[in-house]
Amino acid sequence: MADNFPDLIDTHGLRSAIDDGFSWVVTNYGDTFERLLMPLLKLLSAMEAFLQWLPWYVTIVTVAVLTYSAARSLRATGAAVVMLVLIGVLGLWDDAMATIALMLAATVVAVALGIPLGIAMARSDWLRSLTLPLLDIMQTLPIFVYLIPFVMLFGPGKIPAILATVFFAIPPVIRLTDLGIRQVDDEVVEAIVAFGATPRQKLFKVQIPLALPTIMAGINQTTMMALSMVVIASMIGAGGLGYQVLQGIQRLEVSRGLIAGIAIVFLAVIFDRIAQSYGRRAQKHRAGGE
């Protein structure tokens, strides 16, 4: 038998200090945070209501048009339509729409925050060295660890669900925006500066257009991660397909879990197809230009 690691300090004190500190934040600032994030909740609720209000055939046609315009393939479009119809047939339409709404809202927020952050990181080595380890932590920390504080702050519901999803899904878009901009050919950037471009012109005329394929890959990954997180977030009251899976687990109903699981896979396939095809189109544009 090996010796146990000696108890050098009493972790009890440390833990209670963290817990107390956090409780203090919750009691004093919980309401403020909640008020601050009301617009987010409104955005999400509006999206959910809109998607559930939209007649199913309109949704299907919209997805079909999106898929076709991205992939230019009848097979991919047909597959997307069939999968959506199957979700409807399985009686999961409203849950699927709630999941899509949460995923889209989280993705929009993640992209809206992540791209500017990625750009800032590409410009400043200092910010980059600060942010990269943080992103590593965000990606390796077990998901449930940060579900707890979010739930404590906002109580179970949609706000912690969307925040946790954003938190989980944002690293790829930040990383790949930074990477994409740093990978732009130095000489091209230097050339536009030599011709008198301002930093803003340099960013919008050269860096972002040339980094776009990489940024699109980041958005694609963020979308996929948001979708996977949405399922877990249903445990804290996000609803949607994830809730069905959760119920399947709680009631030991294999069928419920399986069917909802398949619906999630279908959504993942559809959105991955769309996002990837857009990314590839951006890449083709570059290949044609290099």
Next chain:
Amino acid sequence: MDDVPRNIVQAESEAVIMSDVKIQVDKVYKIFGNRPADALAELKAGARKAEVLQKTGCIVGLRDIDFSIRRGETFVIMGLSGSGKSTLIRHFNRLIEPTAGRILVDGRNIMDMNAKELLALRRHGISMVFQRFGLLPHQTVLENTICGPILQGVSRRDAVALGMEQLELVGLKGFENRFPSQLSGGMQQRVGLARALATQAEVLLMDEAFSALDPLIKSDMQDQLKDIQARLKKTIIFITHDLDEALHLGDRIAILKDGELRQVGTGEEILFRPADDYVERFVRKVDLSRAMYAYEAFEKVPVLTEAEATVERSAALLCQHQGVIVSNGVAPRLLSRGVSAEALPTASVEAGVAIGQCFPLLAAADAILVTESGKPTGILTREMAFKALARSARADRMS
């Protein structure tokens, strides 16, 4: 010790037209690293590059660079990789800022310019051509060409007209809607050139602009640049590591080694009056001088025997010829125009030797004798050797 001849040559070159200076580089130092001030102090105290690196951890990019460029000339900065030439050229539009010293463009120190003035300088005053072209891959040839005018705020319609004009000038009419990737390297660099010309800036910086091109395309581009320069009379600063290119294009040439200026002068000065060992070694490497022979450069002159060489007769012949050889069959002597009344003993070479081998002799004397099958038949002057090299540089490009 290197400083002495360099300064003399430079002074000679610059005394000519001081009033017509377009760009003046005034004691510029560039130091890369975290302790530039310490490194600068070390350098000014006379420390060498390696010592500065050891003491301060800083790399000396440029050291005490001092020269000026005249309006309308093609000034070539030549050096091997790591000599600091690309660093130096980026100082002219402040893509890189000097650690110490001043860069004056039209008498104005560009380090004193604020952001707005600097943008104006880059937009209107100085344009640039890059080694790997630096074209925007996602924009068409025309869009790339008009990027300068658009940044200047010219209306799109005028910019397009201007761009089409430049594309025609560089021979790319009909390609305006292609993407850069659809063009060959030479054509891409023509786009780079058209883009630089479209801003109508007076100064054109060319950073190893033709180095990435294959030899035939390269010589085409050099000739095209000469044609364009003959018409537009820009001030061109051309960076290269290729001495042939420098001699072909440059009105004056600056030679840079390890961030230090070794010599500034015309091609002839560099070839025949190298300021130091380094330049001399560099010059010796001119391929042309090895590939060309004395018989391609020399001129035949009359050969007289001692008895025939009367004063009147020699004087009459000197009116038509650069010199007269006086030979008694053993030790030929040369009577050159305007040198002395006496025929002087002169070194001689066989017509079959490489011009490069004549350089040491030409360094010692203005003219040497050329013998064919042992008999003196003509003379080779510095000027003739240089002209032959220049001619040959052209001929190479035609074939």
